[in-house]
Amino acid sequence: xxxxxxxxxxxxxxxxxxxxxxxxxxxxxxxxxxxxxxxxxxxxxxxxxxxxxxxxxxxxxxxxxxxxxxxxxxxxxxxxxxxxxxxxxxxxxxxxxxxxxxxxxxxxxxxxxxxxxxxxxxxxxxxxxxxxxxxxxxxxxxxxxxxxxxxxxxxxxxxxxxxxxxxxxxxxxxxxxxxxxxxxxxxxxxxxxxxxxxxxxxxxxxxxxxxxxxxxxxxxxxxxxxxxxxxxxxxxxxxxxxxxxxxxxxxxxxxxxxxxxxxxxxxxxxxxxx
Amino acid sequence: xxxxxxxxxxxxxxxxxxxxxxxxxxxxxxxxxxxxxxxxxxxxxxxxxxxxxxxxxxxxxxxxxxxxxxxxxxxxxxxxxxxxxxxxxxxxxxxxxxxxxxxxxxxxxxxxxxxxxxxxxxxxxxxxxxxxxxxxxxxxxxxxxxxxxxxxxxxxxxxxxxxxxxxxxxxxxxxxxxxxxxxxxxxxxxxxxxxxxxxxxxxxxxxxxxxxxxxxxxxxxxxxxxxxxxxxxxxxxxxxxxxxxxxxxxxxxxxxxxxxxxxxxxxxxxxxxxxxxxxxxxxxxxxxxxxxxxxxxxxxxxxxxxxxxxxxxxxxxxxxxxxxxxxxxxxxxxxxxxxxxxxxxxxxxxxxxxx
Numbered sequence: 250x251x252x253x254x255x256x257x258x259x260x261x262x263x264x265x266x267x268x269x270x271x272x273x274x275x276x277x278x279x280x281x282x283x284x285x286x287x288x289x290x291x292x293x294x295x296x297x298x299x300x301x302x303x304x305x306x307x308x309x310x311x312x313x314x315x316x317x318x319x320x321x322x323x324x325x326x327x328x329x330x331x332x333x334x335x336x337x338x339x340x341x342x343x344x345x346x347x348x349x350x351x352x353x354x355x356x357x358x359x360x361x362x363x364x365x366x367x368x369x370x371x372x373x374x375x376x377x378x379x380x381x382x383x384x385x386x387x388x389x390x391x392x393x394x395x396x397x398x399x400x401x402x403x404x405x406x407x408x409x410x411x412x413x414x415x416x417x418x419x420x421x422x423x424x425x426x427x428x429x430x431x432x433x434x435x436x437x438x439x440x441x442x443x444x445x446x447x448x449x450x451x452x453x454x455x456x457x458x459x460x461x462x463x464x465x466x467x468x469x470x471x472x473x474x475x476x477x478x479x480x481x482x483x484x485x486x487x488x489x490x491x492x493x494x495x496x497x498x499x500x501x502x503x504x505x506x507x508x509x510x511x512x513x514x515x516x517x518x519x520x521x522x523x
Numbered sequence: 524x525x526x527x528x529x530x531x532x533x534x535x536x537x538x539x540x541x542x543x544x545x546x547x548x549x550x551x552x553x554x555x556x557x558x559x560x561x562x563x564x565x566x567x568x569x570x571x572x573x574x575x576x577x578x579x580x581x582x583x584x585x586x587x588x589x590x591x592x593x594x595x596x597x598x599x600x601x602x603x604x605x606x607x608x609x610x611x612x613x614x615x616x617x618x619x620x621x622x623x624x625x626x627x628x629x630x631x632x633x634x635x636x637x638x639x640x641x642x643x644x645x646x647x648x649x650x651x652x653x654x655x656x657x658x659x660x661x662x663x664x665x666x667x668x669x670x671x672x673x674x675x676x677x678x679x680x681x682x683x684x685x686x687x688x689x690x691x692x693x694x695x696x697x698x699x700x701x702x703x704x705x706x707x708x709x710x711x712x713x714x715x716x717x718x719x720x721x722x723x724x725x726x727x728x729x730x731x732x733x734x735x736x737x738x739x740x741x742x743x744x745x746x747x748x749x750x751x752x753x754x755x756x757x758x759x760x761x762x763x764x765x766x767x768x769x770x771x772x773x774x775x776x777x778x779x780x781x782x783x784x785x786x787x788x789x790x791x792x793x794x795x796x797x798x799x800x801x802x803x804x805x806x807x808x809x810x811x812x813x814x815x816x817x818x819x820x821x822x823x824x825x826x827x828x829x830x831x832x833x834x835x836x837x838x839x840x841x842x843x844x845x846x847x848x849x850x851x852x853x854x855x856x857x858x859x860x861x862x863x864x865x866x867x868x869x870x871x872x873x874x875x876x877x878x
Contacts (some may be wrong), residue, residue, distance in 0.1 A: 309846070314720075322565035346588040
């Protein structure tokens with residue numbers, strides 16, 4: 250009861266003068282910086298890696314395992330967090346310490362990006378800047394998806410990892426599925442939701458024309474290993490050597506750079522298909 | 524492991540040594556506890572806060588929360604969980620007369636793990652009313668029920684005509700563990716990305732979620748089990764001679780087994796429920812103490828409680844300052860500290876331990 254009341258107060262009260270903000274979630278941090286409010290950040294979570302300047306900020310750890318004392322130690326006056334940040338015990342303690350905890354909704358389509366921008370801008374008390382950024386991003390997204398719609402529509406399989414020869418692919422309701430659709434592609438794996446290991450036969454049957462992967466900084470290039478995987482070798486993608494690698498946060502973050510990511514991906518799909 | 528030494532003078536010496544160790548360990552525990560209150564990512568000093576409170580001055584809300592809502596429950600939880608795991612380990616090793624026994628043998632860990640995984644993965648399918656009532660206690664409650672359920676099943680399997688076979692329990696524990704592992708595997712397959720991360724972190728243990736409410740629920744069980752444990756000491760000493768011999772010197776072997784298993788299930792079940800999987804305390808602490816002060820359970824159990832509590836608080840302090848403001852899972856710290864120490868002891872005492 251008291252907790253609910255407190256939550257309502259926190260949600261209702263506009264954060265007017267918050268200028269020591271902890272940002273949790275890669276896209277949330279990008280939006281704060283894109284709104285020109287990066288100066289107000291005092292700490293970030295592990296997934297907030299862009300723009301490079303935010304890496305200088307103290308890292309409070311993984312978004313779903315925040316340590317209450319760690320967060321309090323940077324003396325924040327607002328926590329701005331992506332959906333699912335926690336654990337709830339920590340969120341409760343932060344609320345008990347009278348620090349507003351604002352959750353930013355998540356999603357994997359055009360409107361979700363705009364909703365994130367609006368939520369962050371509202372929490373920062375800069376709705377006008379938010380509206381301007383949302384208009385820009387919305388227009389760029391429409392242009393990028395419009396162009397993508399006129400391009401090719403290949404079957405794309407997003408491969409999260411190839412641990413021990415097992416292919417972990419993205420099904421429906423994932424960020425990867427969202428970005429593939431926006432870029433005009435068709436997710437070759439539509440049988441399940443989330444990220445699951447695929448059997449070799451299922452990979453062959455999915456017959457992707459393009460393989461999409463995350464580029465891991467500092468890691469060796471996996472493309473040869475993936476394309477020569479026994480199951481993938483039989484697919485049209487391997488025959489055409491159509492493998493696209495993009496930075497994980499850029500590709501799957503659904504933040505202000507998503508329009509550019511859609512454009513890059515659809516260009517890459519067009520190149521790979523030709 | 525001989526409980527009654529033929530050399531009376533040496534035995535007397537040993538008892539004195541064990542008692543001095545108890546005093547020393549109590550002092551260590553107090554020191555480490557003071558560390559636990561004073562160190563952390565936030566710069567809050569408990570002495571300043573205390574002085575301010577006594578003088579009637581205003582204390583900053585953040586400082587009050589750090590001290591009274593974060594560090595204090597964490598400290599109490601660390602002490603109880605550490606003591607519970609160490610004492611449970613000592614009791615299991617005495618009961619099974621096996622130096623490698625740990626609370627996992629009575630099925631608590633496997634069952635608790637399955638319970639926790641079910642709550643994390645299937646939480647969305649629970650009736651809305653139940654889910655709302657449990658809130659974030661769903662995982663601890665499920666872990667506790669899972670731990671108890673598997674212990675009771677195992678106890679039932681191993682008990683025939685009022686007699687519990689320790690060997691059957693050991694084998695049954697392996698079978699039950701494999702079964703729980705398989706069921707957990709199915710749930711892991713169904714889990715989504717975020718749930719998988721939650722599962723991994725649960726398995727590594729943490730005291731970060733310690734709240735007064737969780738403590739109020741788990742502390743009575745752990746405290747009760749810790750109070751029961753010393754009463755088992757004489758029986759466990761007798762059991763070291765073998766079950767038949769223990770029976771003939773007048774030890775109620777069956778009752779001893781029942782109480783020991785319930786004690787371990789209560790203490791470990793509650794500890795695992797609130798802190799996840801924390802390894803090594805249950806094995807390393809009793810071994811260290813047996814090497815230092817001998818196998819007499821009258822001292823071993825008390826000392827294990829003190830050392831277990833001190834070690835876990837120390838591990839928690841390390842976990843929360845090493846990469847501050849982020850935090851390491853405590854299971855990583857206990858394993859990194861405990862593994863090499865354990866190996867070192869084994870190498871040095873290979874002949875004496877004769878495993």
